[in-house]
Structures are given as C-alpha cells and as structure tokens.
Amino acid sequence: MRVGGRALWLLEPADPNELRAAYSAARERGFVPRILGGGANLVIEDGLYRGVVIATDRLKRCFRPLGPVPDFSPHAAGAQVAPAEPSSDPRLIAWCGATMPSLVQTATALGLSGFECLAGVPGHLGGGIAMNAGGRHGEIWNMVELVRVIEPDGTMHDLPRAECTPRYRNGGLGERVVVGAVLRLVPSTPSEVRDRTREYLLEKRRVQPVTEWSAGCVFKNPDPARSNGCSAGKLVELAGLKGRTRGDAIVSPLHGNFILNRGAATATDVLGLIDEVRAEVASRSGVELEVEVKIWRADPA
Ligand SMILES: Cc1cc2nc3c(=O)[nH]c(=O)nc-3n(C[C@H](O)[C@H](O)[C@H](O)COP(=O)(O)OP(=O)(O)OC[C@H]3O[C@@H](n4cnc5c(N)ncnc54)[C@H](O)[C@@H]3O)c2cc1C
Missing domain, CATH: 3.30.43.10 (Uridine Diphospho-n-acetylenolpyruvylglucosamine Reductase, domain 2)
Known part of the structure; x- marks a missing residue:
C-alpha cells in the first residue's frame, strides 16, 4: 500500500x-x-x-529437483531453472522470496500447470503459503508437496503436505517461518498454460484494481449462509461505500473489497477507513466482516 x-x-x-x-x-x-x-x-x-x-526479498531462487530428496541448498547442482530443458519431473523447488509472478512465468515456460490460479497475485512464495493465496480457480496449497519451515525454537525441518491444515486464506502454519517449498505441478504444454494464465489475468483485471496501490482484499468473504450469499465486496457496495474516502485512502470504485492509496495516504487513513467500512457494513447488513489483511502495529510513541 x-x-x-x-x-x-x-x-x-x-x-x-x-x-x-x-x-x-x-x-x-x-x-x-x-x-x-x-x-x-x-x-x-x-x-x-x-x-x-x-x-525475504533476496531469497528468490527457484530450481528443479535433481532427485527424490529435495535439496534447498544454495549450491544445489543445476540449481537455476533452464526453461527449455525437458524433464519428466513436474516439481519445482523454490525459496520463500521467489515472487509469485515469477513462479507463474517459470511454470508457464516449462509447460507445468497449477500456478495459473495465481495469475495477477503479487507477493512472495512464503507469503503466499502463509496466507494460502488463491482464488476461484485454486489455491497455492494445491501445489505444495512439502514445506521447509523454521520453528519458533530455531530448528529447521520439512513438513509434508499431509501434516498441514491450510484453510481459506490461512496456511495454518502459526508462528513458523516458511523457508521454501517443493511444489508439484501437472505436466501440460506452454501454450495451454499460457492461454489459461492470460484468461484468468484478464478476468482479474476486469474486476479488481490490480495496478493501483493496495493490499489486496481487505476483508475475508463471509460464510454465504450468514451474508445471504454476498461476498465482502458486494456487502461494501450495497452499503453504498464504494468511493468513500479518508485522507488519500479510498474504497475502490471498481471493487468494494479494495482500499487504495491514491498517492499520499497514511496508514492512519487506511486503518480508519477499514474501521469505518466494517462498522457501516455491520450496521446495514448485520454481518461482521473479518479483516484479511495483516496489520503491523508500531510501538506507542
Ligand atoms: C492487487 C492485489 C491483488 C491480490 N489478489 C489476491 C488474490 O487474488 N488472492 C489472494 O489470496 N491474495 C491476493 N492478494 C493479496 C496478496 O497478494 C497475498 O496475500 C500474498 O500471498 C501476500 O504475499 P506477500 O509475500 O506479499 O506477503 P506479505 O504481505 O509480506 O505478508 C503477509 C503475511 O504473511 C507472513 N509471511 C510472509 N512471508 C512469510 C514467510 N516466509 N514465512 C512465514 N510467514 C510469512 C507475513 O508475516 C504476514 O503475516 C492481492 C494483493 C494485491 C495488492
């Protein structure tokens, strides 16, 4: 933002x-x-x-495994992905700082399907796994075979997918730090993967302000049984809050679940607007929206 x-x-x-x-x-x-x-x-x-x-900005590497045992080391032989090189192993190993757009691009070049569902989703692999990033076409955890983590006591080890319980927009890893992951994709062709990626990206760009400064969807979608089937964005829209401003922060006129920084917004503007939207949606629809974005508090002055 x-x-x-x-x-x-x-x-x-x-x-x-x-x-x-x-x-x-x-x-x-x-x-x-x-x-x-x-x-x-x-x-x-x-x-x-x-x-x-x-x-995690400098932990960007992504490579193909050379054997059954995942090697995350910086010196792994043949570590950089060679996109044109054919392989029957549909897995990738990536460190936590590999960006999701770069993974979408790499998988497309290799003709590996799975990452299309993350077309247009910014952020790093580690953040994506921590948040279980995804959308209507799938989630990142559908591809995770194993995740390497650091425990709060500082030990580093591998967690197989079967031992993890990701949920909607929550990887379920608690306090653990994601170091990297082994991702299992599905063999396809570059042109098929490219076409699907383009289709999902165009769809996303039509309905979300993806090129503006935001933190993505502010609120989790509520249980449809409680919200009469309405998404969080729809509830904000029905409450007449699209275009509502505070300072230089604005509720996106395109999508009610995005708050944008028009240039000079402060965190105080953004957080104030989040509170205002939550309170108005609750009073008009009775639905208490849960905040999806993570808020990092500063220390008291
Ligand atoms: C324009 C736009 C569109 C978006 N569209 C989508 C969408 O379609 N679907 C979707 O799910 N999200 C979407 N998002 C939100 C965002 O892209 C995802 O939540 C993404 O996974 C965040 O990754 P990040 O690396 O930026 O995480 P950050 O924002 O840096 O961090 C998010 C949380 O993850 C934790 N975290 C980060 N890295 C690690 C790590 N290595 N180990 C443990 N914890 C870590 C942080 O401490 C923090 O609690 C969108 C955002 C924008 C701006």
Whole structure:
C-alpha cells in the first residue's frame, strides 16, 4: 500500500541458512521477528517499530529437483531453472522470496500447470503459503508437496503436505517461518498454460484494481449462509461505500473489497477507513466482516 513507518532492524538474508541464522539471532536477543514477503497483504502502521523485520526479498531462487530428496541448498547442482530443458519431473523447488509472478512465468515456460490460479497475485512464495493465496480457480496449497519451515525454537525441518491444515486464506502454519517449498505441478504444454494464465489475468483485471496501490482484499468473504450469499465486496457496495474516502485512502470504485492509496495516504487513513467500512457494513447488513489483511502495529510513541 506504500504506507507505514520504519523498523529499528531490517535483516535481509540471502539463503536459507542465513534466514535461520537471522531468525535465531533475533530470538536470542528477545525479539520475535516479523517476516516481510512482498508486503502485498500488509498494512503497516505509521511510526517506529522497535523490533526486527526479516525481509525475504533476496531469497528468490527457484530450481528443479535433481532427485527424490529435495535439496534447498544454495549450491544445489543445476540449481537455476533452464526453461527449455525437458524433464519428466513436474516439481519445482523454490525459496520463500521467489515472487509469485515469477513462479507463474517459470511454470508457464516449462509447460507445468497449477500456478495459473495465481495469475495477477503479487507477493512472495512464503507469503503466499502463509496466507494460502488463491482464488476461484485454486489455491497455492494445491501445489505444495512439502514445506521447509523454521520453528519458533530455531530448528529447521520439512513438513509434508499431509501434516498441514491450510484453510481459506490461512496456511495454518502459526508462528513458523516458511523457508521454501517443493511444489508439484501437472505436466501440460506452454501454450495451454499460457492461454489459461492470460484468461484468468484478464478476468482479474476486469474486476479488481490490480495496478493501483493496495493490499489486496481487505476483508475475508463471509460464510454465504450468514451474508445471504454476498461476498465482502458486494456487502461494501450495497452499503453504498464504494468511493468513500479518508485522507488519500479510498474504497475502490471498481471493487468494494479494495482500499487504495491514491498517492499520499497514511496508514492512519487506511486503518480508519477499514474501521469505518466494517462498522457501516455491520450496521446495514448485520454481518461482521473479518479483516484479511495483516496489520503491523508500531510501538506507542
Ligand atoms: C492487487 C492485489 C491483488 C491480490 N489478489 C489476491 C488474490 O487474488 N488472492 C489472494 O489470496 N491474495 C491476493 N492478494 C493479496 C496478496 O497478494 C497475498 O496475500 C500474498 O500471498 C501476500 O504475499 P506477500 O509475500 O506479499 O506477503 P506479505 O504481505 O509480506 O505478508 C503477509 C503475511 O504473511 C507472513 N509471511 C510472509 N512471508 C512469510 C514467510 N516466509 N514465512 C512465514 N510467514 C510469512 C507475513 O508475516 C504476514 O503475516 C492481492 C494483493 C494485491 C495488492
């Protein structure tokens, strides 16, 4: 959203071992680090956070496994994906900072199907797994075969899919840090995957303000039984709130579940508008919307 303040410490590890070292170093000093992926689902409060943020920006690698045992190491042989190279193994290994658009692109070039459902979804693999990113055509966890995580005590290990319980917009990993994942895709052809990706992207662009500054959908869709079948965006629209502003923050006139920064919004504007929309939707429809975006509070001044 391009709003929010600063952190006292920003750590930018460059490989999985550095990520674990950064995490453990912070914990040993009494900090519980916040993990920053692409920031595509975050509203960060204005002010200073006197803690540690670990950014996954430099952990971008994605490669094909060379054997049955996943090798996440930075020195894995043949580590970079060679898109033109044919292979019968439809899996990819990616570190948490690989961007979802780059994974969509890589899978398309390799003729591997699965990532089309994430066409137009910004952010990193780790954030996508933590949030269970997806939409009407599927979710990221449909592709996860195994996820490598760091536990709160600093140990790093692999969790097979069968031991995980992802839910709607929640990967179910709690406090764990996602280091990377083995992703199982479905063999297809580049042209088929490209056509589907394009179709989903066009569909998304028609209904969502994807090129504007936002944090994606602000609210989770409520249980249809409670909301008369209405999505969160529809409830906001029915409450007449599309186009409502606070400072330079505005409820998207295109999609009621997006709040946009028109250029100079502050986190205070955005958070105030979220509260206002929630309260008005509740009073008009009786539905209490649950916030989907993650809010990082600053420390009191
Ligand atoms: C224009 C737009 C369109 C969007 N469309 C969709 C959509 O269609 N479907 C959808 O699901 N989402 C959508 N989103 C939201 C966003 O893209 C997803 O939630 C995405 O998964 C966020 O990833 P990120 O890396 O940016 O996470 P961040 O915003 O950086 O972080 C989100 C949460 O994940 C945690 N996290 C990040 N990395 C890790 C890690 N390595 N380990 C553990 N926790 C971690 C953070 O601490 C935070 O709690 C959209 C956003 C925008 C701006």
